[in-house]
Amino acid sequence: MTAVEPSPSRSMDDLIEPMGTGIFRAVEPLQVAAMLESQGLSDKIARERYGHDDVFSLAEAAYSHIKTMERPSPPAGAPLRRARPLAQMAHGLLYGLPAALLPAASGLVGTQFLMPGLVLTTGLGWVVGSAAAQLAYTLVGRGHPRSAGRVLRTGLVLGVLGAMTMAGALALARNAPVALVALCVTQMAFQIASGLLLFYRREGWLGVIMLPAVVAGLAYVAIGDRWVGLLAVCVGVVCVAGVVGAALLLTLAQGEDAPAEPPLRRLARGHLRGLLPSFVYAALTALFLLQAEARYVLDRTDIAVAGAGLVLGMGILEYRAHRFDDEARAAVRDVCYPADFTRRGRWLLAKGTLACLAALSLLSALPLVFLHVTGTLTDAGLAMAGAHVTVGGAYFVAFLLANQGKVVHLCLAQAAALAVHPAGRLLLPGGGSATADVLLFAAAALLFLLILLALMGHGLRDVRQYC
Structure with missing residues (x-):
């Protein structure tokens, strides 16, 4: 289980898309502000949903954002939608892909050690991943994609360190094998890194990268040999490393052509209380x-x-x-x-x-x-x-x-x-x-x-x- 709850904050694309092509005809931020207010958007909504102090601050950010976008031309009267049926409905299955490796991993370290470790690290990953995604959505909404990527990378590092600490303490307390720490760290890395791929709408990447691990896990279930189980776990670790690498590359690629952003510490300070x-x-x-x-x-x-x-x-x-x-x-x-x-x-x-x-x-x-x-x-x-x-x-x-x-x-x-x-x-x-x-x-x-x-x-x- 992992965190998949959406953030209360929304991105600029979520703000602009429902307004259609009319907003692209604005020639100054005040026009955008007038459009937003005519849609019933208040200062309170600007703060709670987009992370801006008021409508005028949000309008300035939206005006800067639309200048970097290609003008869309949707069919007349057709509202743009946020729902993506196939991609979004597949999220649960994608998050559950490592389950194919559980029999092989349990055979290596023992269910009595692995399952408590996974429960602890899953809970930690749930909280860390949700907090990082929340702040990242807020920063993206304010037009700071580079800082959002840095927040997501930091969440990944903190989650892995937390899993290492928790699994290490559990291994010492229960005299569990050292492999328990490696498996818990791998599970945490997948949990948060897969969330990053879905954050950037790369569901296909996640499925393709993890496919060899799923096949290897199913092969162990069919054959049952211990060495096949070890091979399956090794393939799984390599695939998770691929997921982590792809997620890191995505965060590093965000905002490459955008103007310089203020220091992350200053940007995040105003949102930590929220x-x-x-x-x-x-x-x-x-x-x-x-x-x-x-x-x-x-x-x-x-x-x-x-x-x-x-x-x-x-x-x-x-x-x-x-x-x-x-x-x-x-x-x-x-x-x-x-x-x-x-x-x-x-x-x-x-x-x-x-x-x-x-x-x-x-x-x-x-x-x-x-x-x-x-x-x-x-x-x-x-x-x-x-x-x-x-x-x-x-x-x-x-x-x-x-x-x-x-x-x-x-x-x-x-x-x-x-x-x-x-x-x-x-x-x-x-x-x-x-x-x-x-x-x-x-x-x-x-x-x-x-x-x-x-x-x-x-x-x-x-x-x-x-x-």
């Missing part, structure tokens, strides 16, 4: 999901693998969130009154949520069928699969709220879910059975989803969010 809620939310979401799964990674395979559908479906959640934004912006053009948009928006919200729940249910059926065929399907596994489907629905709504800059609301909603699980586990007699624990997690996930739906339904009254 990053805190996003950092807290990423930490809370990682804690909520990973603590529920970590208890079962060693001795309850039926529960541990039941949530695999959520990992595969994260790209679908991302796509549906972008599609909701596209449809909501189109709805603004079709209605006459705010109340009409609110009704249309709630229908779109319901449709998107149900589509996500249906897609995740289908994907979650895959591991359940595997468990049924192997005779290991249990009630607790079914409950865990249902809980992950519910969490996925909540993440879809959370993406929408994050796009509106309501990260503090997300933190409070996630804290409420954590108050049910794991805090509620303390009230279970004797810690409770695995089934009782999983059902409690499912209840917490449902509470999380309902709170977010209520927040989003109320937020649809603010039509300016989609202008």
Whole structure:
């Protein structure tokens, strides 16, 4: 699992695209500011979504940006869209590619050591990757792509160092083999570097570079020989190194022809306080999901693998969130009154949520069928699969709220879910059975989803969010 939640900040392209070709006729920043204000964009939205102090500052940055762009000529009346169906829906599968190497890696160091290490490093990568992406989106939105690339590189280095420290401490504490540190570092490098490739919309690169590793991992599963497992892990390490190299090259290539940028320290200083809620939310979401799964990674395979559908479906959640934004912006053009948009928006919200729940249910059926065929399907596994489907629905709504800059609301909603699980586990007699624990997690996930739906339904009254 990794972080795929979108940033509340948006880039200049996201600002300019919905306005069509009219903005390219502006001859000064004041004209751009007038256009933005006519679309309902306020100083508050400029701060929360684009990282600028006010509309005029944002207009100046947008005017400078459009002078470097080729004038588009879309078909008349066709709104430009942010949703990219195939690319975005593939994100979950792309993030899950290293899973093909898990059997080979477990055979080398032992599942009892590898799985706790991966849980710890995944949580750290979730938080570090989210924070770096958040700041990078803000810098790109302000017209500083070179600094954004530097932030992403720094996040990669910090993540790898953090994984090395955590895995090293775990290896010493549990007398695990040194190979555990190497595998955890490799997993962290892939997690953050793959996020960088997706940040720059290079999904194809990621799939092609990791293809040999997937083939090698599947070969080990088919053959089962220890030396084939060692070869598969080595191929995987080389492929991950290729992913890291491609990601670094992309960050270094950004802004080569752009004017000199102010020092990164000065640019980042004004945004660090705004990053805190996003950092807290990423930490809370990682804690909520990973603590529920970590208890079962060693001795309850039926529960541990039941949530695999959520990992595969994260790209679908991302796509549906972008599609909701596209449809909501189109709805603004079709209605006459705010109340009409609110009704249309709630229908779109319901449709998107149900589509996500249906897609995740289908994907979650895959591991359940595997468990049924192997005779290991249990009630607790079914409950865990249902809980992950519910969490996925909540993440879809959370993406929408994050796009509106309501990260503090997300933190409070996630804290409420954590108050049910794991805090509620303390009230279970004797810690409770695995089934009782999983059902409690499912209840917490449902509470999380309902709170977010209520927040989003109320937020649809603010039509300016989609202008």
